[in-house]
Amino acid sequence: MKVFHTISEIREFVRAAKGRGESIGLVPTMGYLHDGHLSLVRRAREENDRVVVSVFVNPLQFGPGEDFERYPRDLGRDSALAAGAGADAVFAPEVAEMYPEPTLTHVTVDGLSEGLCGASRPGHFRGVATVVMKLLNIVSPNRAYFGQKDAQQATVIRRMAADLNLDTSIVILPIVRESDGLAMSSRNVYLTPEGRRAALVLSSSLRLASEIVDGGERDAASVRRAIVAGISAEPMARVDYVAIVHADNLKPLDRLAGRVLIALAVFIDKVRLIDNVVLDLDESAADGAR
């Protein structure tokens, strides 16, 4: 497996592959790979002739005071893991390679970027959309792979791809969890042992919500209250948001119907974690309808 640090090198790799008629799968990551990322790499391996994993901690999607500086980085480990999962190349540019001067150009996806994580992280999805656009232009893959853990990001990127007529298929794959339910995240490494235990409140409160909805509850406020109560029972946890929205347009719902995204962000001490579940309900579902 090859590790490239410059745009011209990875472009040459892709050009040679395309010249042989090969298809390209791209897995864009910020590195510090876990099994969630590797599930994307494995799927890309099945569906493409060549698999490129990008590893780039993108300053544009971090706000002031966020964890850009201390975000975990370990390219040697990432390269070994990517190779093990079937990657042909890792593209790991420095910030100066991606942003030789501050970008004046941004890609915005209005209406999908402002709520949920966007409310506490203004500019975050503008940074994500812009860097994904850059990476897609650099690698020009046939398919690009993202995780459902970042549900809002997946929605933003899918919409950007449709609106801008990208010639890349956007593939979203399910959340990968630890055996006890914690959604895998590079930021889990920030957790203390007590925090690691407390962090189970994210997945457990989402499981609770799913059970309540399975039992017939369709009132969003009631479901939300149950989740907030569940999180509040954990002293180390503080709710950032609990959102019950339509999975496609991220608009808040009063009653649960259709494809419903229940998404939350919770601070465990100072570590901000996210998790979500998508429920496929009848469009016209009412209390007790199931």
Place this chain on the structure above:
Amino acid sequence: MKVFHTISEIREFVRAAKGRGESIGLVPTMGYLHDGHLSLVRRAREENDRVVVSVFVNPLQFGPGEDFERYPRDLGRDSALAAGAGADAVFAPEVAEMYPEPTLTHVTVDGLSEGLCGASRPGHFRGVATVVMKLLNIVSPNRAYFGQKDAQQATVIRRMAADLNLDTSIVILPIVRESDGLAMSSRNVYLTPEGRRAALVLSSSLRLASEIVDGGERDAASVRRAIVAGISAEPMARVDYVAIVHADNLKPLDRLAGRVLIALAVFIDKVRLIDNVVLDLDESAADGAR
């Protein structure tokens, strides 16, 4: 020559050409082609195996009350002219093909879009950058051709291409003028015979400015005053803006030095016309230094 109306058709045309190892040149236009457009088509013909001309009056770059509805359209004439200049295909989508639903995604180029035409046409360059991004993703050309007549547009697109790592070379070609100096524009068709004569004030005042600068003048306010005086001498003309800026970053200059863009927009009755000239001066030029 082929005329395509759908994205899938033009993509298939491009895919087949690329499969034969052919290069693609794209000339994005709003149609009602004139010799300025055709100079782009001819250059694209020289530099590429296949030439695509897009004809699309993009609603996204028109403000409320602007001339989107009455912008001149004549696809039959455009197709014949494009074919005559060497185009292999015209891509002429309907609005519903390009925007099946209102786009949530926009491409913005901050710092280059707000002044000059952007001041009187807020949102214009966001609309331009977004549709150009879409067209580039649809056609994925090796080269795309634009005219220097739209100087600010050229600067915005060049910067977008650099910032977003587009794999398309942006080629900017000189203004083409009528024999009496009027810059060619699809909007010249709006002019009455009296307006057509009055419109000469744009190019003549720019020629006057060039002569003053040739004579050694480097004070931007003095040059600007001379241009405004020249335009004001024409009763049918009303200045929208006269800008003296650095050609690359569009920042206003107090003194003329380096690559200087002198750009103006003038209303002739209700018809808004633009024109510009770029002067290559010594970086440290002072009064009488030449």
